[in-house]
Amino acid sequence: MTTPIRLTIPASPQWVVLIRTATTAVCARLDFSMDRLDDLRLAVDEVASLLINDAVPDSVIECELLAGEDGRLDVTLSTHTNAGVLPPTNSFSWTVLTALVDDVTATVDADRLSIHLRASASENTVDA
Amino acid sequence: MSDESLIDASAAASDLDLDVDAAESVVDANDADVVAALVPAQRLGSKWSDEDRARERELFNIAADPTRSNAERTVARNELVTLHLPLVHFLARRFRDRGEPLDDLVQVGTIGLINAVDRFDTERGFEFSSFATPTIIGEIKRHFRDKGWAIRVPRRAQELRMMLSQATAELTQSSGRSPTVRELAAHLKITEEEVIDGIEAAAAYSTTSLDAHVGNDEDASTIADFMGDEDPDLGNVDDREALRPLLAALPARERQILGMRFFQGMTQGQIADELNISQMHVSRLLAKSLATLREGMLAD
Numbered sequence: 001m002t003t004p005i006r007l008t009i010p011a012s013p014q015w016v017v018l019i020r021t022a023t024t025a026v027c028a029r030l031d032f033s034m035d036r037l038d039d040l041r042l043a044v045d046e047v048a049s050l051l052i053n054d055a056v057p058d059s060v061i062e063c064e065l066l067a068g069e070d071g072r073l074d075v076t077l078s079t080h081t082n083a084g085v086l087p088p089t090n091s092f093s094w095t096v097l098t099a100l101v102d103d104v105t106a107t108v109d110a111d112r113l114s115i116h117l118r119a120s121a122s123e124n125t126v127d128a
Numbered sequence: 129m130s131d132e133s134l135i136d137a138s139a140a141a142s143d144l145d146l147d148v149d150a151a152e153s154v155v156d157a158n159d160a161d162v163v164a165a166l167v168p169a170q171r172l173g174s175k176w177s178d179e180d181r182a183r184e185r186e187l188f189n190i191a192a193d194p195t196r197s198n199a200e201r202t203v204a205r206n207e208l209v210t211l212h213l214p215l216v217h218f219l220a221r222r223f224r225d226r227g228e229p230l231d232d233l234v235q236v237g238t239i240g241l242i243n244a245v246d247r248f249d250t251e252r253g254f255e256f257s258s259f260a261t262p263t264i265i266g267e268i269k270r271h272f273r274d275k276g277w278a279i280r281v282p283r284r285a286q287e288l289r290m291m292l293s294q295a296t297a298e299l300t301q302s303s304g305r306s307p308t309v310r311e312l313a314a315h316l317k318i319t320e321e322e323v324i325d326g327i328e329a330a331a332a333y334s335t336t337s338l339d340a341h342v343g344n345d346e347d348a349s350t351i352a353d354f355m356g357d358e359d360p361d362l363g364n365v366d367d368r369e370a371l372r373p374l375l376a377a378l379p380a381r382e383r384q385i386l387g388m389r390f391f392q393g394m395t396q397g398q399i400a401d402e403l404n405i406s407q408m409h410v411s412r413l414l415a416k417s418l419a420t421l422r423e424g425m426l427a428d
Binding site: 021032035038046049053096 | 296305306307308309310312320323324327328367368371389390393395396397407408411414415418419421422425426
């Protein structure tokens, strides 16, 4: 599955469910454990609300899900913002994101803010 | 959750399985007692004996005593809840002809009871039952108001949600790790698409039913004592000043789970294990807490 899955939603909380569900479906295909899947869903939620909060009125959130062959999933969400500034990396929100996924980066290009998440299916052990 | 009888007791209490954490732990801990306590609901009409009253007072003292261990206090709290379940049953019956299964009303009423147990202050000299009654009725009424979720989440999805929660617990137990969607589908003999539907149904369920709970916990600071030194270290977080009151306002269980996940780096599965609740439940509580914190930060 090397074709990226792309989804565009209005920048409004009520449509975030579509991004979550798409993420779940791709994670399932990559054999993510429920632990990791739920973490990524939380992360996607967090990023989406971060973006919705900064988005200019009537804009959209673009989401791209790209599955790698090694069980890795890259999720990029972006939107048009007024300020075009990076979210602070020393916020609680960022702390949460870094705990939920393997890697999180934010980039700004003109007024477009993109947040990229990387998560992988492997490395899940529960000490039973 | 591996014990069949526990599942039976929960199912009997409600096939909607409103698993607010406290309700879950109470029912799990003591299902025989729960059932026993539900039967003599009429007992409410008779006077409590002096021994009953003395025991109640003793339990409240234990539950509020910061020098006791968390385990002791939890046991006392659970016993208090069990002791007053007949009151919930009695009140729930008053609403039973309004199209909701009585078992569901008992279950949401139990949530009200748990909140009342947590907030009761013996110093004020009220009878606990008169203090708890409005809280329990409030929770039952809220349930009627919140019925919207059942319309949005179809019956089949509710069943799926419960099956998934149970299967996740079983598979985690047997393999020692969190299962995949594929494994869940195989275990339940359903398609992966159905599992995915169920995961979303679980999330939709929590959003509607749990949001109603937010802001209902003005006395959280007393519960905060349960946390003790487990308060998350917010050392490097820049917005910690804004966060602190928001964290303090969260129910203790949620704060504890946030700390375990984000500051102690435990996985959802490990937290579920440690707290003896389901992993899906951990996930729902995390989602709920994060949403609450987000709203709080925005409101600033």
